[in-house]
Amino acid sequence: MARSPFFARIKGDVLRIVASVPAGRVVTFADVGAHLDVAPRHVAYILATLDPVEAATLPWHRAVAADGTLGVPKSGPDGTTQRALLAAEGVAFDPAGRITDVVARCSAVAVLPHGVPPQARPADAPSARRRRR
Numbered sequence: 001m002a003r004s005p006f007f008a009r010i011k012g013d014v015l016r017i018v019a020s021v022p023a024g025r026v027v028t029f030a031d032v033g034a035h036l037d038v039a040p041r042h043v044a045y046i047l048a049t050l051d052p053v054e055a056a057t058l059p060w061h062r063a064v065a066a067d068g069t070l071g072v073p074k075s076g077p078d079g080t081t082q083r084a085l086l087a088a089e090g091v092a093f094d095p096a097g098r099i100t101d102v103v104a105r106c107s108a109v110a111v112l113p114h115g116v117p118p119q120a121r122p123a124d125a126p127s128a129r130r131r132r133r
Contacts, residue, residue: 010036010038010042010046011046013036013116013119014032014036014043014046014047015046015054015058016114016115016116017032017035017036017109017112017114017116018032018047018058018059018060018062018063019058019059019114020112020113020114021059021062021063021107021112022107023059023089024089024090024091024105025062025105025106025107026062026063026064026086026091026099026102026105026106026107027062027063027064027106027107027109027112028040028063028064028065028066028106029041029043029044029047029063029064029065029066030065030066031066031106031108031109032063032109034109035109035110035116035118035119036116036118036119037118037119037120037121038119038121040066043063044063044071047060047063048074052077055076055077056076056077056078060074060076060082061074061076061082061085061086062086064099064102067098067102068098068099068100068102069097069098069099070082070083070086070097083097086099091105
């Protein structure tokens with residue numbers, strides 16, 4: 001499926017931001033989305049659909065839901081789970097599987113060294129489609 005130039009820009013920006021997150025820290029899909037003026041689900045989708053090279057070289061595991069949950073279990077190309085990758089960086093989890101100190105571990109997207117300025121949706125960008133009921 002062909003991707004729009006908007007998707008390519010957003011994907012590149014998401015990858016640059018996530019690549020800048022230091023070990024032991026996390027960012028939320030919502031914070032990355034707010035910085036790029038896109039929905040958090042778009043950030044999650046981009047990270048869920050990384051090709052094997054991107055997944056092997058990007059710290060994708062450092063992007064989480066705002067409440068500290070990991071959602072659907074994800075594994076890297078070598079089979080290591082997101083939870084195991086985060087635990088290896090010192091991140092702790094409660095019995096329900098949430099990051100125990102997500103607020104303290106969360107990095108503000110605006111201060112990370114990624115070089116991506118805050119975005120505003122271009123006027124000619126495709127609009128979000130409404131779901132039919």
